[in-house]
Amino acid sequence: MNIYTDTLKPEQPEFYDAVESLAEQAFGPGRFARAAFRLREGVMHEPELSFVLLRKEELIGSVRLTKIMVGENEALLLGPLVVKPEFKNCGIGAQLMKKAVSSAREAGFEAIILVGDFDYYKKYGFKQLPHKQIELPGPADPARILICPLVEGIESKFSGQARRYEVKPGSQID
Ligand SMILES: CC(C)(COP(=O)(O)OP(=O)(O)OC[C@H]1O[C@@H](n2cnc3c(N)ncnc32)[C@H](O)[C@@H]1OP(=O)(O)O)[C@@H](O)C(=O)NCCC(=O)NCCS
Numbered sequence: 001m002n003i004y005t006d007t008l009k010p011e012q013p014e015f016y017d018a019v020e021s022l023a024e025q026a027f028g029p030g031r032f033a034r035a036a037f038r039l040r041e042g043v044m045h046e047p048e049l050s051f052v053l054l055r056k057e058e059l060i061g062s063v064r065l066t067k068i069m070v071g072e073n074e075a076l077l078l079g080p081l082v083v084k085p086e087f088k089n090c091g092i093g094a095q096l097m098k099k100a101v102s103s104a105r106e107a108g109f110e111a112i113i114l115v116g117d118f119d120y121y122k123k124y125g126f127k128q129l130p131h132k133q134i135e136l137p138g139p140a141d142p143a144r145i146l147i148c149p150l151v152e153g154i155e156s157k158f159s160g161q162a163r164r165y166e167v168k169p170g171s172q173i174d
Pocket residue numbers: 026081082083084087088089090091092093094095115116117119120
């Protein structure tokens with residue numbers, strides 16, 4: 001039985017340092033060279049779609065969603081997903097994943113992309129893609145490029161080069 005009251009909430013700026021330190025612990029400096037990192041570089045994650053899990057005010061898990069472009073279509077990139085090592089295998093990753101996927105769907109996004117282990121992510125609706133359907137800005141094992149369609153049958157729409165999100169000209173009000 002879990003005797004603690006966990007709080008799952010949107011990631012606010014006060015958690016940025018703790019989230020960075022969790023990612024550093026899990027992935028080390030090699031994370032900066034990963035294709036997924038390059039897609040997020042310089043782009044703010046979506047604050048309402050990125051979550052932290054707190055236990056007794058300690059941050060023990062985090063997931064972020066960041067807008068990206070795939071071809072001409074907007075999608076979300078999931079990652080990093082990290083759980084503090086001493087709290088692994090207690091369902092914290094599951095709570096974060098369910099919250100992230102349901103929130104992205106409610107917010108009207110069509111798909112979430114990630115680079116990760118299919119065996120872990122398949123239970124949250126992620127699927128493997130045909131080879132080269134989505135190209136990343138860096139090396140990635142094709143079997144690890146996954147998509148979670150948030151609208152039935154939408155996955156074929158997401159093909160081509162994945163790149164950092166840009167605000168479309170004319171869509172910003174000065
Ligand atoms: C991956 C991670 C987020 C999972 O968090 P968690 O809180 O331990 O996950 P849950 O408790 O919800 O689920 C645990 C289950 O997932 C399985 N699992 C964990 N990592 C897995 C992987 N890479 N592939 C397949 N299954 C995996 C566990 O064996 C366990 O299985 P069980 O329920 O049958 O016992 C956590 O292990 C972590 O932070 N890892 C380091 C960072 C990382 O690799 N992030 C993912 C990047 S792709």
